[in-house]
Amino acid sequence: MSTPNASVARGVRAVPLSGARRVDPVHVWATFGAVMLVYLAWLFGSWIAGPDFVTNAIGRAESPAWVVRAARITEVLSVLTFLITNYYFVYRPWRRTGQLGTEGLLVIACASLYWLDNCMNYTSYFAQLNSNFVNYGNWVNGIPGWQTPNMGKMPEAIIAWGFAYSSWFVLLPMLAGSWLMRWFKSRYPRMSTFELIGVVYLAMVAFDFLLEGTLVRFHMYTYGGAIRSWSLWAGEVHQFPIYEALLWGGAWTLFTCLYHFRDDKGL
Secondary structure (H helix, E strand, O other): OOOHHHHHHOOOOOOOOOOOOOOOHHHHHHHHHHHHHHHHHHHHHHHHHOOOOOOOOOOOOOOOHHHHHHHHHHHHHHHHHHHHHHHHHHHHHHHHHOOOOHHHHHHHHHHOOHHHOOHHHOOOOOOEEOOOOOOOOOOHHHOOOOOOOOHHHOOOOOOOOOOOOOOOOOHHHHHHHHHHHHHHHHHOOOOOHHHHHHHHHHHHHHHHHHHHHHHHHOOOEEOOOOOHHHEEOOOOOOOEEHHHHHHHHHHHHHHHHHHHOOOOOOO
16 A cells, blocks of 8 residues: 555655645734734824824923923933844844844834733723823724723823833843843753743742832822732822732743744744
8 A cells, every 4th residue: 555655756746635725824923913003003193193192281280300300211211222222133133134133023023012001991090101201192092992981181101101112111121031041041950941931920020019119109100090909008109009010020921931932043
């Protein structure tokens, strides 16, 4: 009885039984990306051309000078971090090889997450940025299914947070988490993948508590809608929900795993 390999060896062409063409996953994701780009162009375009594109200055007159200075410093640091990140991961590789490496592609990918910044308020009020940031309201009323009323006037820090996703708030913690995995693996070769992920998760939770705890202390934003029984400094303007560190630390850990566990082609 002949086998498929024997048939090919005799020069007989093997024909797939179904005749169906294989769908390459990269084409599926590329199509999804194209659809998302069209959607984001519409979302931001309708916001800029609509009635919500207005500066929210509520509370500025009552803000202490140190809060205003903290907002300006945050904006400057975000821009500087963004420029340095793009220089090392986008501009230099592109100039040398004419192509973007994994990190350069992640700069663009992380920037594309920015439209989700206020989605924590999707069904009810949870958090809000300081109005002292440069802001022109935000685009949330254009997000399908948005339920929380009057959120289009909520200040969105287009400089401080607009540059943060592709630099210090998403990308750099992801790269730092990968470095931490490599360090632990080289020092403790017997560590399993699960243990590496666990170590990074604990580190990310601690880092989020330190970073966001500092930001809310300086009134850069407030978790006014947090569950008080699950928050530190409950009832204060700088109250901090414990579950924020647990959840966002988990998000950083997932991003780290996406970057760290890739093959020799960077996939």
